[in-house]
Amino acid sequence: MSAHHQVFVRTLKTASRLVSDVSVAAGCELAAVGAGRGPVAFGGRAGPCVVEVELGHDFADDLGVALSAYSTVPTVRVSCGERCREQAAAQQIFDGRAHIGGYDLLRVFYLQALLGRCDTVAGAVR
Numbered sequence: 001m002s003a004h005h006q007v008f009v010r011t012l013k014t015a016s017r018l019v020s021d022v023s024v025a026a027g028c029e030l031a032a033v034g035a036g037r038g039p040v041a042f043g044g045r046a047g048p049c050v051v052e053v054e055l056g057h058d059f060a061d062d063l064g065v066a067l068s069a070y071s072t073v074p075t076v077r078v079s080c081g082e083r084c085r086e087q088a089a090a091q092q093i094f095d096g097r098a099h100i101g102g103y104d105l106l107r108v109f110y111l112q113a114l115l116g117r118c119d120t121v122a123g124a125v126r
Contacts, residue, residue, distance in 0.1 A: 003110035004077045005090030008070035009097065010104040012121060015055055015072070021103075022074050025096025026051045026089060049089045050077050063106075063114045070106055094118070 011018055019042050023030040028046040030053060042053040054073045061067050076090040090107060097103040098118040107116035 004075050005086055005115075006073050006075045006108050006111070007090060007094050007097070008067055008106040008108065009072040009074065010070045010121060011072070011102055013102055018072060018103075019053055021097060021100065022051070022053055022093055025093045026074070026076075027092070046089055047085065048082050049086055051075070051089065051093075052077070059111065062111060063108065065106060065114065065117075067106070070104065091116075 009018065013021075019030055022042075023044065026044070026046050026049075028044040028051055030042040030044040030051065033040055033043045033052075039054040039056060040052045041055045044051050052075045054075065056071055057067075057073050059067045059073075074093055076086050076093065087109075094105055094107045094116055097105055098120065101120045103118070104121045105116070105118040106114060108114055
């Protein structure tokens with residue numbers, strides 16, 4: 001399994017609003033992907049980075065947090081080995097969602113390191 005930066009998302013917003021917000025934060029258009037791409041529902045490119053959005057996942061709770069409570073997972077990966085750009089793109093998605101509010105977020109790397117957390121959803125179970 002390749003190492004990727006991921007932002008786990010919990011929100012009361014609609015899936016279409018979330019995808020639109022991630023698209024703006026990532027700086028790329030996200031389009032629906034066809035069957036055969038596994039759990040990935042939307043995808044796009046931001047320079048050398050591939051941005052994929054899964055509207056569900058089956059990751060076990062880990063890193064001392066309930067990952068299962070965060071249903072949506074934008075994943076950023078690079079196609080040319082530029083990890084610093086991948087990290088910057090994931091940080092941009094995280095910061096963009098944290099700035100506008102309405103999202104609880106976890107930024108992780110390789111499902112082994114919790115790099116950031118932001119809780120802004122009023123009334124969300126913590």
